Structures are given as C-alpha cells and as structure tokens.
Amino acid sequence: MDAHSRQLLYHLPYLRRYARALTSDAMTGDELVAEAMPIALEDPISHGLETPSRLRLYALLNRLCGEDCRQTTDLVGRHPIERALATLPERNRRLYLLVSLEELTMAEAADVLGLGLEEAHAAMAEAQKGLGSALVAHIMIVEDDAIIACDLAETVRQMGHVVCGTAATMEAALNTAADNQPTLALMDLRLAGGDSGITTAQRLRQQSTLPIIFVTAFGDELSRRGLAHLGPVIRKPFTREQIERAITQAVFTPAETKLAALAALADKAG
Incomplete structure (x- = not known):
C-alpha cells in the first residue's frame, strides 16, 4: 500500500x-x-x-x-x-x-x-x-393546587422550556391541549371538582401520544390499577431535581422509545 x-x-x-x-x-x-x-x-x-x-x-x-x-x-x-x-x-x-x-x-x-x-x-x-x-418543550401543567402549579411552572421556565398552559380540571386540560398542542404534560391525579387525572390522561391519549408525567401524592394508584403505562410518577413532596430529570428524560428521548423510557424512570422514582 x-x-x-x-x-x-x-x-x-x-x-x-x-x-x-x-x-x-x-x-x-x-x-x-x-x-x-x-x-x-x-x-x-x-x-x-x-x-x-x-x-x-x-x-x-x-x-x-x-x-x-x-x-x-x-x-x-x-x-x-x-x-x-x-x-x-x-x-x-x-x-x-x-x-x-x-x-x-x-x-x-x-x-x-x-x-x-x-x-x-x-x-x-x-x-x-x-x-x-x-428542542424547547411546550409543557402543560394540570394541577389544582395553585402553589404547586406555580412551583412546577417556575421549574419548567428555569430549564428553558415553555409553559403552554395550566389547567385544574379535566375539561380545562383537554381544551388547553387542543389549543396549544403541548409536547409534554405534568399532571396530578386529583383535580378540581373531583376530576381524575387518570381519566384525563386516558382522554388525552385517545387523541395523541402525548407523554405524561404524573406528579401526585398517590403514587401507587396507577400501578395498582394496572395503568403504569400511562406515565411515570413523581411523588409529592417532590424536589426540583426530580422534576428536571423527568422532563429532560421525556424531551430528549426518541419518540418511539419515549413511553418505555418514561416507564423505566417511574420505576426508579418509585
């Protein structure tokens, strides 16, 4: 050569x-x-x-x-x-x-x-x-506690992402999602007016593959009902590091593996 x-x-x-x-x-x-x-x-x-x-x-x-x-x-x-x-x-x-x-x-x-x-x-x-x-995520916050919603919104903004809307009920969440096309949702399981975050997530999933991270004090409810596939759970009280890690995982995971990765993250968080 x-x-x-x-x-x-x-x-x-x-x-x-x-x-x-x-x-x-x-x-x-x-x-x-x-x-x-x-x-x-x-x-x-x-x-x-x-x-x-x-x-x-x-x-x-x-x-x-x-x-x-x-x-x-x-x-x-x-x-x-x-x-x-x-x-x-x-x-x-x-x-x-x-x-x-x-x-x-x-x-x-x-x-x-x-x-x-x-x-x-x-x-x-x-x-x-x-x-x-x-690479900026547009994140919808579904939370009926105004203080927690504000804390989540501040964390989202500090990460450089956009809060595209907040909602405290299922109807408001569905309307916000339809109007703003979020790329990720942070959702409580207990919403205002007795609404269910699980039902809201199921309704949203009928319309899209929107990734959802549940932020709730009722961390076992999804797995107990066989619905862990809906998204990972961050338990209240949470730290900002937990929220940031979950958001980053959701934003930077390829679409076809996103839900599986989020489920794995849920196991770690639990």
Whole structure:
C-alpha cells in the first residue's frame, strides 16, 4: 500500500462518521464514502487531494452529496437532536456538523463549505438558535393546587422550556391541549371538582401520544390499577431535581422509545 492510500485509510473512520451524519442514514453515508474513495485514489489532482487531508475529503463528500442528500422521510424514533438538525437550512446543518461533530474550527469548516468566515459565524449562530428553538418543550401543567402549579411552572421556565398552559380540571386540560398542542404534560391525579387525572390522561391519549408525567401524592394508584403505562410518577413532596430529570428524560428521548423510557424512570422514582 502506497503512502497516498495509507493516508486515505487513516481518514476513513472520520469520513464515515461525517457522511452518515450528512445523509442522516448509515447505509447512505457509507455509500457516499464508497463513491468518494475511488475518486480520491484515481483522480486526486482534480480534487486537490494530492496530499489527502480531512478538510479536502470533507469537501469532496459535500460536493458528491449535492445541495441536499439527507434522508428526511423517516425521522420517527430518531434522537431529538437529529430531528432538530433536519429542520435547519442545509448550509447551517452542514456547518454545525463540521464544527460540533467533526470538531473543526470555524475557519476550517468555512473552508470546507466555501464560506467566508463572517458568513460562517452568522450561519452557526442561526443553527444554534434553530436547534435551541426545536428542542424547547411546550409543557402543560394540570394541577389544582395553585402553589404547586406555580412551583412546577417556575421549574419548567428555569430549564428553558415553555409553559403552554395550566389547567385544574379535566375539561380545562383537554381544551388547553387542543389549543396549544403541548409536547409534554405534568399532571396530578386529583383535580378540581373531583376530576381524575387518570381519566384525563386516558382522554388525552385517545387523541395523541402525548407523554405524561404524573406528579401526585398517590403514587401507587396507577400501578395498582394496572395503568403504569400511562406515565411515570413523581411523588409529592417532590424536589426540583426530580422534576428536571423527568422532563429532560421525556424531551430528549426518541419518540418511539419515549413511553418505555418514561416507564423505566417511574420505576426508579418509585
């Protein structure tokens, strides 16, 4: 094996990692690398690869990938970061991957993408803002005790998430959910007017797969009735750390495994 081939082989793991992120698919990413390697071996001069470097090889992958070669048809079950990245403009997404995943400097990433340094800094700021917005949860609080509801709301806001509504009864919760499309609910089991948090959760589940975290003094009721699948239980009195941990678990778990993960968290909390 000559020196040129050895250098390409050294960079191969990095190329595969970037290509898989670039295409959002392991198989497609490997196919992209498989397309690039013969070019780098057989026609290095045309692509500035007489002496292979990661930057030039990343640039080759981007050229072969075209304007947008990512797989976006099946993001269900993917990690929230992947789904958030899919919402970014393509230039910003690639820049973010090069800097955050491949650990290039901003100048190096700008060079790979053919951007000016100032343009790259602006694109990165846009990417970070977009990711932050995409990963903000909109949380509904269903609690009839005003003090506890206020405490939960303050915890949610301090985490950088949004309280999209509060409710003290089942009817109010259903209306709030319909109007605001929350991504998570914190719910007591005993609501105002004799309403049941369990019945409310069941009604909500008829309409969506909304994750629900029960915050209640009646921690055994769900398991006793065979309804632990509805969501984990944080027992009152609770600590902010417990609420924060449960919210983070819910927000950053892929959709298809979210309910199972929340149930596991319930076991730990109990």
